[in-house]
Amino acid sequence: MDARPLPSSDPAAQGVDATGVHAFLDALEAAPDIEPHSLMILRHGRLVVSGWWEPYTPARPHLLYSLSKSFTATAAALAAAEGLLRFDDPVLSYFPEFEADITDPRSRAMLVRHVASMASGHEAETLDRALTADRAELVRGFLLVPPERDPGTVFAYNQPTTYSLAAIVQRVTGRPLTSYLRPRLFDPLGIGEAAWLRDRSGRELGFSGLHAATDAVARLGQLYLQDGVWEGERLLPEGWVAEATRPHIDNGDGTPQGALSDWQQGYGFQFWMSRYGFRGDGAFGQFCLVLPEHDAVIATTAATERMQEMLNLVWEHLLPAFGPRPLPGRQDEDTALRERMAALTLPPAPGKAAPPQGAGDWSGAAFTPYGDGCADQPKLTGVVVSEGADGWGLRLTEDGHDLNLPVGDGGWTVTEEPLPAAVSGGWADADTLAVDILFLETPHRMTVTCSLPDRTFTAKWHTRPLHSPPLRAMRAPRASV
Numbered sequence: 001m002d003a004r005p006l007p008s009s010d011p012a013a014q015g016v017d018a019t020g021v022h023a024f025l026d027a028l029e030a031a032p033d034i035e036p037h038s039l040m041i042l043r044h045g046r047l048v049v050s051g052w053w054e055p056y057t058p059a060r061p062h063l064l065y066s067l068s069k070s071f072t073a074t075a076a077a078l079a080a081a082e083g084l085l086r087f088d089d090p091v092l093s094y095f096p097e098f099e100a101d102i103t104d105p106r107s108r109a110m111l112v113r114h115v116a117s118m119a120s121g122h123e124a125e126t127l128d129r130a131l132t133a134d135r136a137e138l139v140r141g142f143l144l145v146p147p148e149r150d151p152g153t154v155f156a157y158n159q160p161t162t163y164s165l166a167a168i169v170q171r172v173t174g175r176p177l178t179s180y181l182r183p184r185l186f187d188p189l190g191i192g193e194a195a196w197l198r199d200r201s202g203r204e205l206g207f208s209g210l211h212a213a214t215d216a217v218a219r220l221g222q223l224y225l226q227d228g229v230w231e232g233e234r235l236l237p238e239g240w241v242a243e244a245t246r247p248h249i250d251n252g253d254g255t256p257q258g259a260l261s262d263w264q265q266g267y268g269f270q271f272w273m274s275r276y277g278f279r280g281d282g283a284f285g286q287f288c289l290v291l292p293e294h295d296a297v298i299a300t301t302a303a304t305e306r307m308q309e310m311l312n313l314v315w316e317h318l319l320p321a322f323g324p325r326p327l328p329g330r331q332d333e334d335t336a337l338r339e340r341m342a343a344l345t346l347p348p349a350p351g352k353a354a355p356p357q358g359a360g361d362w363s364g365a366a367f368t369p370y371g372d373g374c375a376d377q378p379k380l381t382g383v384v385v386s387e388g389a390d391g392w393g394l395r396l397t398e399d400g401h402d403l404n405l406p407v408g409d410g411g412w413t414v415t416e417e418p419l420p421a422a423v424s425g426g427w428a429d430a431d432t433l434a435v436d437i438l439f440l441e442t443p444h445r446m447t448v449t450c451s452l453p454d455r456t457f458t459a460k461w462h463t464r465p466l467h468s469p470p471l472r473a474m475r476a477p478r479a480s481v
Contacts, residue, residue: 004190009046011337012330016048018337020321027313034310035303038214042222042297051341055412055422055438061193061211061476062301063442065282068210072166073116073244073270075177078184081237084172087113094168095139104146112168114151115161116269117248121147127159139167155251155267159207162270166206177204188235189223191216195476211441211476214299221288221297244269245278262311276315284443284463285310294322303443303463349436351426353409354392359430360452363387370456376464383450383457385433398471407435419475439474
């Protein structure tokens with residue numbers, strides 16, 4: 001279905017000072033290790049700020065990484081409201097076929113609420129150990145890893161806990177998460193395209209892999225801010241938001257530094273407690289910040305490993321921008337902010353669109369990896385540069401598969417096939433071609449540099465994708481219906 005636009009307003013009418021938003025944008029764009037992709041701010045139920053850094057666009061789905069977990073918890077809440085699962089049931093009770101295999105008493109005592117709150121009793125991440133125990137059935141592999149402590153007594157950020165929660169939802173509903181959520185959450189909220197990565201068993205992952213637009217993140221946050229009610233209709237069971245967004249398990253280390261960390265304020269049901277409000281978050285800066293004390297929601301997508309710094313900038317600049325009442329006489333400031341948000345762009349990589357005059361023969365030149373130049377993407381084995389009727393192009397060969405991309409023309413050149421990407425850069429000099437590739441449905445950017453004299457290339461990620469997918473998989477899967 002077509003998404004209904006969120007109700008909008010000028011910032012000042014909702015008590016939002018455009019000056020503070022400008023200061024946040026200035027700081028964000030000046031931070032050397034933060035690459036912003038989108039920003040949406042809602043105040044008092046109105047969209048007051050929205051913008052996408054070109055070549056990212058509003059409708060395109062974006063890999064949310066662990067922000068997916070908050071959608072999984074929402075699916076579990078809906079299934080519980082329908083009487084299909086109970087948070088006080090043992091996890092094992094939903095997988096009776098594993099009954100004879102799971103003998104550890106702590107694994108047998110683990111409840112659905114424990115996996116929902118990252119309190120399985122394990123003291124560390126179990127993903128690798130669970131896959132070693134059973135690569136084909138991750139729930140069984142997870143339950144075969146004995147917890148070091150009693151469930152409910154210790155926090156550990158642990159992917160198989162959320163995977164198990166998602167597997168329970170998919171088992172009791174008989175449907176993938178996206179299919180189950182479509183009529184119950186996505187359509188009522190007006191969320192458009194959403195697609196979830198699956199594992200080899202065919203399950204949608206739950207703990208990661210959801211691709212959705214920033215608008216979907218903002219709408220989920222607003223639903224939680226409104227206690228699960230949307231346009232007068234209760235979508236989430238009464239009491240769920242309070243239960244999901246309170247600390248169920250302590251995750252602080254008791255140090256002064258820990259008190260300043262937004263990852264040590266407690267953990268709910270697939271939501272983090274923050275120094276201000278609560279949030280869903282995903283690797284590299286995918287945030288759904290819900291600020292009840294300010295009646296505000298902030299949704300972002302980005303590419304950064306400095307997620308705490310990004311949150312610090314929000315607290316430093318955006319929180320003071322939220323005032324208690326409308327701000328009169330701010331039309332010019334609001335107009336300037338709106339114009340800035342409409343003109344956001346990521347600076348393209350430098351370079352010329354063609355080799356300089358007198359350069360060697362680039363057309364048809366083939367390049368092999370330089371040393372460990374492809375340690376970031378080890379199955380990327382070759383690059384060929386060619387000139388065609390539409391200009392210069394690259395052919396990347398990875399594990400026997402070719403990926404053909406344009407070199408670019410000074411700005412961002414966007415291509416949808418063979419996958420959504422944007423390319424910029426070009427020739428730095430007669431001997432060097434360097435291009436940046438943005439994989440537009442993910443947070444990730446790769447720089448490929450070719451050296452003509454020795455016919456070698458390097459490929460480096462700016463933020464390295466988790467789980468090392470092949471380049472051809474750097475896109476949203478086909479949406480489930």
